[in-house]
Amino acid sequence: MHQRTPRKPFTTLDGISKLFCLHSSSFHNIGQAQNGKVISLCFLSAAAIFMALFWALVATNALAQTEANQIVDYLEQVRYETGAPGISVAVALKGEMIVSCGVGYAELDNSTPATGRTVHNIGSVSKTLAAVAVMQLVEQGKVKLEDPIQKYVPYFPEKRRPITIQHILTHTSGIRHYKEGEFDSQRIKEKMHYNSLQKGIEIFKDDTLLFEPGKYWFYSSYASNLMQGVIETVTEMGFEDYLKKHVWEPAGMLSTAFDVPERIVHNRGRGYIRNEQRVLINVPYADVSYKYAGGGMISTVEDLARFGAAMNDGTLLRPETVAMMYKVQVDPAMRYNPNGQPQKMPHRQALSWFIRTDVQGRTFPSHTGTVKGCRSYLLNYPEHGLVIALIANIVPFDSAKYGDAIAQLFLAPVNRASN
Numbered sequence: 001m002h003q004r005t006p007r008k009p010f011t012t013l014d015g016i017s018k019l020f021c022l023h024s025s026s027f028h029n030i031g032q033a034q035n036g037k038v039i040s041l042c043f044l045s046a047a048a049i050f051m052a053l054f055w056a057l058v059a060t061n062a063l064a065q066t067e068a069n070q071i072v073d074y075l076e077q078v079r080y081e082t083g084a085p086g087i088s089v090a091v092a093l094k095g096e097m098i099v100s101c102g103v104g105y106a107e108l109d110n111s112t113p114a115t116g117r118t119v120h121n122i123g124s125v126s127k128t129l130a131a132v133a134v135m136q137l138v139e140q141g142k143v144k145l146e147d148p149i150q151k152y153v154p155y156f157p158e159k160r161r162p163i164t165i166q167h168i169l170t171h172t173s174g175i176r177h178y179k180e181g182e183f184d185s186q187r188i189k190e191k192m193h194y195n196s197l198q199k200g201i202e203i204f205k206d207d208t209l210l211f212e213p214g215k216y217w218f219y220s221s222y223a224s225n226l227m228q229g230v231i232e233t234v235t236e237m238g239f240e241d242y243l244k245k246h247v248w249e250p251a252g253m254l255s256t257a258f259d260v261p262e263r264i265v266h267n268r269g270r271g272y273i274r275n276e277q278r279v280l281i282n283v284p285y286a287d288v289s290y291k292y293a294g295g296g297m298i299s300t301v302e303d304l305a306r307f308g309a310a311m312n313d314g315t316l317l318r319p320e321t322v323a324m325m326y327k328v329q330v331d332p333a334m335r336y337n338p339n340g341q342p343q344k345m346p347h348r349q350a351l352s353w354f355i356r357t358d359v360q361g362r363t364f365p366s367h368t369g370t371v372k373g374c375r376s377y378l379l380n381y382p383e384h385g386l387v388i389a390l391i392a393n394i395v396p397f398d399s400a401k402y403g404d405a406i407a408q409l410f411l412a413p414v415n416r417a418s419n
C-alpha cells in the first residue's frame with residue numbers, strides 16, 4: 001500500500017532554529033580559517049536573518065489569529081441564531097492546522113467548553129473514512145469496483161440483479177435507507193449491540209431492492225455498512241484495527257475511533273435535540289454498532305481536517321486514486337421516488353463523496369453527517385489545499401451552510417472575465 005511516514009508539522013520556528021544551527025556550525029569552520037572580524041560579520045548576518053524570520057512568524061501568527069477571531073465571531077452569531085449548545089471548527093491550509101476553535105459547550109451538564117479537540121459522533125462522514133480504506137485495497141489490486149458485493153460479504157443474499165462495490169460507493173445499489181418505525185416504538189433494536197456485521201445487516205438484508213442497481217440514486221447508509229465486510233474479508237483484520245493502522249494513525253487522527261458505548265472517551269461531548277416544547281434535551285440512547293462504516297465513528301474537527309490534508313498530500317492514497325475517488329460517477333443524481341418521477345439532486349455523486357458547487361462556481365468534494373444529536377461537515381478544496389471540518393451538537397443544524405461560508409474566508413474570488 002502506498003503510504004509514507006507522517007511528517008512532523010513544520011513551523012517557522014523550526015526553520016529559524018535549523019538555519020541558526022547551520023550558521024553556528026559554519027562559524028566554527030570559518031573561525032579556524034578567518035579572523036574574528038569575519039566571524040563577527042557572519043554573526044551579524046545570522047542575527048539579521050533570525051530577526052527577519054522572527055517577524056515573519058509574528059506576522060503569520062497575527063494573520064492566523066485574525067482569521068480565528070473572525071471565525072469565532074461568526075460561530076457565536078450562528079450559535080445565537082440556531083440555539084446550538086456548541087460548535088467546533090478546524091481549518092487546515094496546505095497541510096497546516098491554522099484554525100482550531102469552538103464556541104459554546106461540548107456538553108451542558110458541566111458546561112464544558114467546546115474546542116477543536118472535542119470528540120463527537122460524526123455520523124455519515126464515517127462513510128468517507130471507510131471508502132478510503134476500500135480504495136486502498138482497490139489501489140493494491142485486491143478489490144475491483146466492478147466486483148459483486150457477495151464476493152466479500154457472502155452473508156448478504158443474492159438479489160435479482162448484481163450489486164457491485166461501485167454501486168455501494170455511489171448510492172446506486174437499490175438497497176434501502178432507514179425507514180420509519182423499523183426499530184419499533186421503543187427502538188429496542190437501535191439500543192442493541194451487534195457483535196458483527198453479519199448480525200447488523202439482519203435489519204435489512206432480506207428486503208427487496210428499491211430499483212435495479214445503477215438505474216437511480218438513493219442514499220443508503222445500510223448499503224454503505226457493507227464496506228466493513230469488504231475490509232474484514234480481504235485484510236483478515238477487524239474493521240477498526242484496519243482503520244487505526246492504515247487510515248487514522250497515518251493521518252494523525254489519534255482521537256478517532258468507533259462509538260463503543262462502554263468506552264471512556266477523553267474530551268467527549270454530547271449531542272442534543274429539542275422536545276415538543278422546544279427545550280433542549282439529551283439525545284436518546286442508541287448503539288451504532290450496526291453501522292460503523294455508514295455512521296458509527298467518533299472524531300474531532302482537528303482529526304477530520306487532518307484526514308482531508310492526508311488525502312491531499314498522498315499520505316493515504318496515491319494522487320491518481322484520490323482523483324478516481326473525486327471523479328463524478330453519477331450526473332445527474334436522480335433520486336428514486338416510489339410515488340412518481342425521480343428527483344434531481346443538487347449535487348453530483350463521486351465515490352462516497354458528494355461533489356458540490358460553491359457560490360463562486362468552484363466544485364469541491366464534501367460530506368455531511370447526522371447522528372445522536374450531532375451534525376458534522378467535512379469539505380475539501382484540493383486545488384487550494386483547504387480543508388474545513390465543522391461539528392455542532394444539535395439536530396437539526398445546517399452544517400454545510402455554515403461550513404461553506406467559512407471556506408469563502410480563505411478563497412480568493414473567482415475572476416470571471418467579462419464577455
